[in-house]
Amino acid sequence: xxQQRFPRPATPxxxxxxxxxxxxxxxxxWRYPADQRDVVHRVIAERRxxxxxxxxxxxxxxxxxxxxxxxxxxxxGLMQPWRLIVIRDAxxxxxxxxxxxxxRLRQAQRFDERAREFLDKKIEGIVEAPLGICxxxxxxxxxxxxxxxxxxxxxxIYSTACAIENLWLAARAEGLGVGWVSxxxxxxxxxxxxIPDRAEPIAYL
Amino acid sequence: xxQQRFPRPATPxxxxxxxxxxxxxxxxxWRYPADQRDVVHRVIAERRxxxxxxxxxxxxxxxxxxxxxxxxxxxxGLMQPWRLIVIRDAxxxxxxxxxxxxxRLRQAQRFDERAREFLDKKIEGIVEAPLGICxxxxxxxxxxxxxxxxxxxxxxIYSTACAIENLWLAARAEGLGVGWVSxxxxxxxxxxxxIPDRAEPIAYL
Numbered sequence: 001x002x003q004q005r006f007p008r009p010a011t012p013x014x015x016x017x018x019x020x021x022x023x024x025x026x027x028x029x030w031r032y033p034a035d036q037r038d039v040v041h042r043v044i045a046e047r048r049x050x051x052x053x054x055x056x057x058x059x060x061x062x063x064x065x066x067x068x069x070x071x072x073x074x075x076x077g078l079m080q081p082w083r084l085i086v087i088r089d090a091x092x093x094x095x096x097x098x099x100x101x102x103x104r105l106r107q108a109q110r111f112d113e114r115a116r117e118f119l120d121k122k123i124e125g126i127v128e129a130p131l132g133i134c135x136x137x138x139x140x141x142x143x144x145x146x147x148x149x150x151x152x153x154x155x156x157i158y159s160t161a162c163a164i165e166n167l168w169l170a171a172r173a174e175g176l177g178v179g180w181v182s183x184x185x186x187x188x189x190x191x192x193x194x195i196p197d198r199a200e201p202i203a204y205l
Numbered sequence: 206x207x208q209q210r211f212p213r214p215a216t217p218x219x220x221x222x223x224x225x226x227x228x229x230x231x232x233x234x235w236r237y238p239a240d241q242r243d244v245v246h247r248v249i250a251e252r253r254x255x256x257x258x259x260x261x262x263x264x265x266x267x268x269x270x271x272x273x274x275x276x277x278x279x280x281x282g283l284m285q286p287w288r289l290i291v292i293r294d295a296x297x298x299x300x301x302x303x304x305x306x307x308x309r310l311r312q313a314q315r316f317d318e319r320a321r322e323f324l325d326k327k328i329e330g331i332v333e334a335p336l337g338i339c340x341x342x343x344x345x346x347x348x349x350x351x352x353x354x355x356x357x358x359x360x361x362i363y364s365t366a367c368a369i370e371n372l373w374l375a376a377r378a379e380g381l382g383v384g385w386v387s388x389x390x391x392x393x394x395x396x397x398x399x400i401p402d403r404a405e406p407i408a409y410l
Binding site: 030031032036037039040041043044045047049065068069072073074076103151152154155157158159160161162164165166168169170172173174175177180182183184185186202203 | 235236237241242244245246248249250252254270273274277278279281308356357359360362363364365366367369370371373374375377378379380382385387388389390391407408
């Protein structure tokens with residue numbers, strides 16, 4: 001199984017921390033120019049759940065930029081609970097497809113023809129795409145105190161989902177297709193990727 | 206209490222659905238030009254949890270664009286489970302501040318001086334900001350069948366968090382500060398804003 005864990009990458013070109021401080025004295029400087037603002041709205045509007053993939057490898061620098069976007073998600077008390085597993089190995093992806101197929105068969109009677117076709121396409125995408133990313137949420141140690149998480153323990157899951165959205169938007173801008181597969185049983189995925197108990201698989205992309 | 210629910214707004218300028226179909230024959234056309242790609246990475250890097258706010262009203266068209274971004278989040282089976290409540294009323298925001306203050310007092314002994322200062326600033330932000338947005342997740346009816354949600358019922362919460370990230374990034378591009386307040390008890394917020402049982406408050410922004 002070839003899984004790699006990536007370090008958090010460097011700050012991207014054009015990022016100016018002095019423009020990102022607390023209260024903006026000059027709100028005009030904090031606002032993006034109209035053309036750049038429109039790019040942000042457009043990438044949000046053009047994000048799609050992709051089901052068919054091209055076979056070309058994802059260039060390493062592109063992948064790093066997309067993973068960096070995920071790592072910049074918000075988190076309460078800077079917990080940064082997301083954990084990303086990149087799956088390139090064809091055998092692992094084929095095993096993932098089997099998990100999804102098994103679930104599809106289990107639920108076969110519940111869906112009509114159109115739904116079945118849709119699911120088949122999604123399931124083939126797992127091996128058609130040159131790589132998969134499993135996003136997990138690390139719940140941390142039970143005793144650990146995190147500021148602002150006292151009354152809402154699920155904030156770590158919210159943060160992990162925000163990381164997924166960042167990754168997806170960045171991938172869209174890079175011209176990479178992303179599809180979210182939610183058709184498996186989480187314990188199966190946990191076993192396949194050797195995910196430790198304290199982490200919870202949130203998405204297979 | 207003045208809460209408004211907004212309809213889903215129209216497609217933004219520059220959005221071309223023909224560029225957003227399933228398998229890209231020409232991946233170069235699906236990729237953004239480098240300068241636009243950099244804008245996407247930059248807005249992700251420049252998103253901040255803002256604690257001090259300017260008092261000016263948020264222009265209606267700006268707010269609509271930001272809410273539209275939230276409505277474009279991904280959801281399994283197009284459930285679109287997010288529900289947005291915009292709170293302009295000063296008395297409601299003051300009541301929200303009281304909820305957060307009460308929670309701060311309850312937990313006063315658990316935090317050091319720096320944490321207390323941080324929390325005070327966040328709590329003041331609730332009334333300093335000209336409006337608040339409460340994002341809820343509508344869990345729907347228990348019996349309802351949603352394709353792909355069979356094994357992972359929390360997908361609706363993941364989608365709601367993705368909507369929050371979209372909203373936050375769009376707000377950053379519009380020059381609006383957003384802070385996520387997680388220092389309250391969800392049942393208190395539910396009572397304050399008359400949120401029905403089937404919906405769960407996920408964030409106060």
